[in-house]
Amino acid sequence: MPSSKKILYFISSALSTTISVGLLGFGMSQQWSTTTVLCARNGADDLNGTAVVTMGLFKGLLLRDGCPGFQIESSFSAFEKLVDTGGAPPALHFLSVILLALCLLFSAGSILLSLYNSVSNPYQTCMGYVGVYVCSSLSASLSVLVLILFVINVSVTSLAEDVVFSVDESVDLGKKSVEMKVGYFLVIPYTVLSLVAIGLIYFYEHAAYTHKQEQEKPTEDAPMETMMY
Incomplete structure (x- = not known):
């Protein structure tokens, strides 16, 4: 039976990983970015209209104001x-979603291994500390990669322009500005909590190793009075 310290x-x-999964799951259902593009009808002198493309992982919204027309909204x-538009945007978007799914999978593995270790002392290395390290590390690493890929997709590629x-097609497009939304930012606490899960296991393992080393000190390191007995 594990010690109370190990259980804790x-x-x-x-618990840390479970909270992170809840945050990520909620974030995946929210809006991730809003891109505003200046636009006007072909041949117009001024780009006095706007097209606002709001992207989530699964749904999007296009609001056109004077681009052309007045307050035309479509989901x-x-x-x-993205499949219809083709090019790099759909590939990066699909990759982001797949990586997030893998994050959830590895987080689930981390939770199960942590709970298993809280009620047992597995001898198998992959079922012990290393398993938790690997799962949580992959979760954190992949989530950081998602943050990079998604912001590149909405800022660098022509995703918003392609949607418009x-x-x-009878419009001219100009400068665009991008604002990241709550769904995107919720990936950050997910990453942090995954690292917290790693830190907790590391601190316990380090403390347990130090305690074991102190108990296994060779006899010659003991005081002379102790050796006499």
Whole structure:
């Protein structure tokens, strides 16, 4: 039976990862970015209209104001729309979603291993500390990669422009500005909590190793009075 200290650390690690999964799951259902593009009808002197493309992982929204027309709003499926436009944006978007799914999978593995270690002392290395390290490390690393890929997709590629052109090609587009939304920012606490889970296990393992080393000190390191007995 594990010690109470081990139980506390591994339960805390599982709790940290569980909270991170809840945050990420909620974030995946929210809006991730809003891109505002200046636009006008072909041949117009001034780009006095705007097209606002709001992207989530699964749904999107296009609001056109004077681009052309007045306050025209349309929603779309992110996957279907991006597949229709083609190019790099759909590839990066799909990759981001797949990596997030892997994050959830590895987090689930970390939770299960932490709970298993809180009620047992597994001899198998992959079922002990190393398993938790690997799962949580992969979760944190992949989530950071998602943060980079998604912001590149909405800022560098022509994702927003392609969405606008897919609705109306008779427009001229100009400068765009990007604002990241709550869904994107919730990936950050997910990453932090995954690292916290790793830190908790590391602190316990380090303390346990130090305690074991102190108990296994060779006899010659003991005081002379102790050796006489």
